[in-house]
Amino acid sequence: MIASLYIGSKTFIHNGIDTNPDVFKKLLELNGLIQKLKNTSDNIFYVNVNDLLTTRLLQDGATINDIISDSRKINRDVSTIFLLLFEVCKPVNLNFKDLLDYLTLEDEDNCNALVVFNQIDDVPQSKQVISNIMGWLQFRRYYLGKYPKTADYFIAEAGKYFEKLIIHPDNTRYIKEFIQSHSRKLVNSLAALNDHFINDLKRSQKAYPEFLNDFAINHGIDGASLEGKKSDKFNFVFYEGTDGEFIAYCESHLKIYKDDYNRRMHCRIYFKKPAVEKKDPLIYVGFIGKHL
Template structure:
């Protein structure tokens, strides 16, 4: 799905505080972070620019954006910046507040909208049960590569399409996870991409971004159930994650993964548990039959910073 990334004058206007060097650094950091968006993912992301940003926006004191760019950026940096300014739409005459309204999720949307800014938003407190790691009702403001990845993950949760598409997207936006081909087949069961696409995306995001932060607080020989319970508790999952605990099921949970280093067999006994549907799902759930799980492995020898996910679907 296309993400429209709006460059608005209010998101680039001088804040009256930063030094000239700080403004230059912010712009260069932004350009470095979003270079992949411009050159590698241009078909999925469209930059939209207003005349006001180009002709009237003072990015530093009384210096216009274009003058400041020519003064401080080298040829490659300026070319990258200009490539974001090439789509000037005549009907883009929105206030910042109106643009923020466009960034809200709509179930019938065919494209999504976000705002590209040079000043990073300030985080408001820790995540947890009262503040999820990622939300889906309002699309992320883009100020770095990480925030753009969050935006693409939000799109996955709101518009998962089919299992093949979902896992293909997951491979791009969860770079620390190795997905087994079985993930596609397991997702085809029980309409999970209708009932819990947001929770699946949230859980995968936490696995990719945060699992090893929790895991590394423990000694190498620590009880794995303690690590799993701590992790799932920190991020407010429906139920504590755990090991299967049934040695007879080991063969069922063992999968052959193909990686860049070759093939390896991995037992994916740890699993995350989902017991409630997404808040925006309006259908009926038979809870006695509703037991979605994400089976994975960690601390795999030779891949200590990676997560191996073998199944996203029913209880194995």
């Protein structure tokens, strides 16, 4: 799916609260997002330059044009950030009404959104991307749940938006019967696993089985537990580049009791307990499907 991401005056509207350092932080986060996505083919930035330059950016009323003309107003690197934005983004000349019409257009291959520093009331929430990497991830995950397409597509896209998860490629076979019925639930569960599991486990003082139960409760998941019986069926072979084969014991699992339509259809996500003592630990997901 190609995401068209629009930047214009509404992107930078001051919220009446942010200090200059707050604004600068958001600019740096936007810069980080553009740097991450500038060489991807499925995320395209557009900018309305004429509309942008007169936009108030700082608390004292300074506009973006003021900032570019006099970088001392906030930070000398800000001009560089805006120059990068103008270089990477494709120019577009859309007034806000026309932009709103564009934002309503979507299908399984295309979606549109306005990039914003702060959520605004006159644009649907699903059509806004908070201007940082997590905001973009939430946007892309939403549309992955809404338009899962095929099992192959879902697993490939999941690798982009859940970077702490290593999902076994055989799951393209396992999830075929669940992809149309459970896509939103799967996205929500994978997001909790990716975003919170490692840090929650690092902080936990409880035994692992009890931690799993608490994790499910804290993150709105139907359940989480261990199978309780050692078995080779939980062994999944992963390949790690030049390191060769790696066997991950994926007994831990998240439970989904109902599908996206509230029908009672069980699905589980089996994964290996991450080695949180290591630097930048990952979570190996061996199996997504019915009870093993």
